[in-house]
Amino acid sequence: MIKKIIYILGQNHRNPTLKTNYEFLKKSEKWPLEKLEEYQLKKLQKLLNTAYNHSEFYRLKYDELKVDINDIKSLEDLKKIPVTTKNDLINFTDKIQTNLKFKKTFLATTSGSSGESLRFFRDEHADSFNRASIERGYSWFGIKPWERNGYFWGFNFSASKQIKNKFLDFLQNRFRIFSYEEKALKSFIKKSKKAKYIHGYSSMIYHTAVLINKLNLSKPKNIKLIKGTSEKVFDSYKPEIKKAFGIDIISEYGATESGIIAFECKNGNMHLNMEGVVVEQVDDEILVTNLQMLSFPIIRYKLGDYISLAPRDKKCSCGKEHLILEEVTGRIGENVYGFKNTYPSLYFYYIFKNLSKKEGVFLNYQVIQNKEGNLVFLIEGKINIDVEKKLINEIVKYFKKDINFEIKQQSNFVYNKGKLKNFISKINE
Template sequence: MGIKKYIYKLGVKVQRPRLFEEYAFLKRTEKWSIEQLKALQLNKLRHQLRTAYDQTVYYKNLFDRMHMLPEEIDCLDKLSLLPIINKRFVINHLDEMTNIHAGKSYYAETSGSTGEALCLDRNEKWDTSARAAQLRGYSWYGVNPWEKNGYFWGYSNHFAKTCKVRLMDGLMNRFRLFSYQEEEIIAFANKLCKAVYIEGYASMIYEVAKVINRLKLGPYHLKMVKGTSEQIYDYYQDEVQKAFGQKMISEYGSMETGLIAYECTYGRQHIIMENVIVEEIKGEAVITNLNSFSVPLIRYQLGDGIVLDRSSHCPCGMQHTCIGEISGRVGKLIYGKEDSYPGLTLYYIFKNYTRTYGHMWNYQAVQTVPGKLTINLEQEIDEENKHRILEECRRYFHDDIEVAICSKALKRDYTKKFCDFISDLH
């Protein structure tokens, strides 16, 4: 056994002793029929609802107000009888929703990219099952977690925290960027010759790929390039494929819901049905985590736009329901002089443009004043294409919003998630 594999397995034994047991279960179920998977979901849901009723103030009061017992939800369709909750609701009712008898737990905190951070304790099965689902996804690409890998994630400039991160990265056989200066990217790229995979913020992977291609440092031949925590835009893929020898695949989830879906080698995003139930409600993702006992998250509105895909059988052999499209964060509004519009309107404006004209633009929109919107592009744009984008904007905004398009004006903050719409309005 190699030293890195030994260190990894020792760490698992100490920190997450049931990880490989959970992983083995998920490998057995990955070829289950859809009927078997739904039966498993129902059994786990009934157990979760009974535990939530017995151990939390909120769910005890909820069922009592509804004059129901948890056992009356005896099929998956009846889950819709329960109310939808969101991050703000959980923050406000965390004490009532917490099960203090859930056993060993791990502290977790959301990034706060939506403007509010949620801090909670995830019970052992909640945490471990999400990590096991990630390992199953790795296995589809022939990747082991102890193999050398590059990491694109947040970091602290505080000296002590930086030292701790470097130590942990060394133990995990990974390396990361602590600066996005060109010389740092070159040093990072030199380590890719011995790497097996890279993972992290999708926008950061894309930016590094561009530098590698511009400086002709690659191509590298990785087994897996995994983007997470952000939307993966179509225009990322050409640069990523050229730099790393693989397209970027998607791992979709969040801190609070755990891993929701993982992209298989045929490009379809399979829901981890053993761990979560995913509903598409008015185009938004509503998640029930079947292992969240310390803070039961039942019908949790994640804030992402999705489209479920139950249309066909995947060539990979899995029958798990797929997510056909993730259109990004919903909730923020673009304000006109008279009306307001969903922030996702921008996604559809540029999607329609690409379908019509074939070209993909790297963009970020900024609003500081109602009725005005600035779209910053990464590339240079000529007047003809600027006119085409403005026409597409008028299809949605009419004359309610004045749109300005700026060439070569897109600036990225590499310490944060990338957002295609930034608003100072509330």
């Protein structure tokens, strides 16, 4: 009870509108699809009006392109609005930020794979709505946010940041891990026995599961939810995690700029957070519009992921009619250089996806490119000759003779601030 009181007091101080937003989301999750889209259109029109009248960037851009926001009378009309890129957000941050006055704002910071940092101010309502969206997802699994939880976050901050994080962890009844070392993982596993849920980097959750299974450690029995975020949850992770914890890992998809985009339900479907975002799939790329943030409008934003949306008529047996995100297939813009041609790094996704779907072979991998025409495939664990041949055939299918490659088994992966990237190119560094 004391942990609940501490959490609620902290929540009410930091995010006074969170409770109201959460109550709204619990009601709207029962809405039919048509009502959800009516709500989206209403919020979209308000957002566009705010952006045009209070953001110098959008006003100048729309005037230059002769965009009339009053022409947006349906969600389909959103296509009339120009896209926004990460470079726009970084280069015109101050001009995108609206001149509206808010009682409370929070400084949000993010960095992409290029390392370019974005810093903007998010209004309290948008921040609270985002947190309420996460809490709604937790509620689908019977989780209360103040319950004991473990957090996989693999970057060891400075001493001052660690003190701050320890205080925040105390308020949220949370313990975290920064290291892949066996001693740290064993300590985390021991603490997990009293936890109700664990969340964070999916690769770290996987490695913890591997250790539990390898050493035949006593398994945490009270875990009701395992949530992977910030990284893709690969199919190869799932059997180990299920064996170690007794339940499947689920996915949460979002970004600092966009807020929560989708949350997986108990039936394994990723439901779009339709009350918070509008998602478009254009040439297999995601464009996302944050409907709730008025301090820093995010409109038709090229987030940088390839996605696949399910057909509108696909229904989930959980009863929610929110549209379904079938899959986040990979990152955009990372090129692989052959001797003659250039290829998308998305090829790696298909190579290993084909192995899992067609051959039933699940491999954890990382690909390194140090120079043009050469790739090193790092494979976790040992594989037999038959599996290696199948992998070679898939690689050759996509790159033919334009790339020389080497397969290294039982490899250790390279992590950046605790985060795993499946493709690392050192050509453009």
